[in-house]
Amino acid sequence: MKLQHLIFTLDLPGIPVQRLRDFHSSPEAIRILTPPGTLRNLTGDVGPLHEGQELTLYVKKMGVTLPWRARNESLSPEGFTDRMLSGPFATWKHHHRFIDLGRYGSQLVDEIYFQLPLAPLSHPVLPLIRADIRKLFHFRHQQTQETLQSP
Numbered sequence: 001m002k003l004q005h006l007i008f009t010l011d012l013p014g015i016p017v018q019r020l021r022d023f024h025s026s027p028e029a030i031r032i033l034t035p036p037g038t039l040r041n042l043t044g045d046v047g048p049l050h051e052g053q054e055l056t057l058y059v060k061k062m063g064v065t066l067p068w069r070a071r072n073e074s075l076s077p078e079g080f081t082d083r084m085l086s087g088p089f090a091t092w093k094h095h096h097r098f099i100d101l102g103r104y105g106s107q108l109v110d111e112i113y114f115q116l117p118l119a120p121l122s123h124p125v126l127p128l129i130r131a132d133i134r135k136l137f138h139f140r141h142q143q144t145q146e147t148l149q150s151p
Helices: 017-025 123-149
Strands: 004-013 039-044 054-061 064-076 079-086 091-100 105-115
Touching (some): 017 105, 017 123
Antiparallel strands (some): 004 105, 039 054, 054 064, 064 079, 079 091
């Protein structure tokens, strides 16, 4: 199966890019950005975001809890990447980009690259997986917006 690519953007009028960066750097962000009932446990280096940080998320989907081990890489003022080291996908890479729009605020761009395991057997479920990822990022962006707009 070829590498899949999805992009999600969130405009944050009036929200300075530094506030967006600070939110994503906080240890609480992962819990805020994960839909309720999904995150069963979180282990590893659960402190503030930093280069090489490794976490294992125990994520419940369809009644099954799966470990998802990831590493944060390529940290810069413009964003960072989290790469799945082991988990439910054959490949998963998520770029978080923070764009400064000056007096207009900021923009968050989430760029996802993934491959499903067990190709070609997994091909029929690809539309369902893509829809589930879209739903997840809709939730994440809604949470980001609500969190950053609250005083």
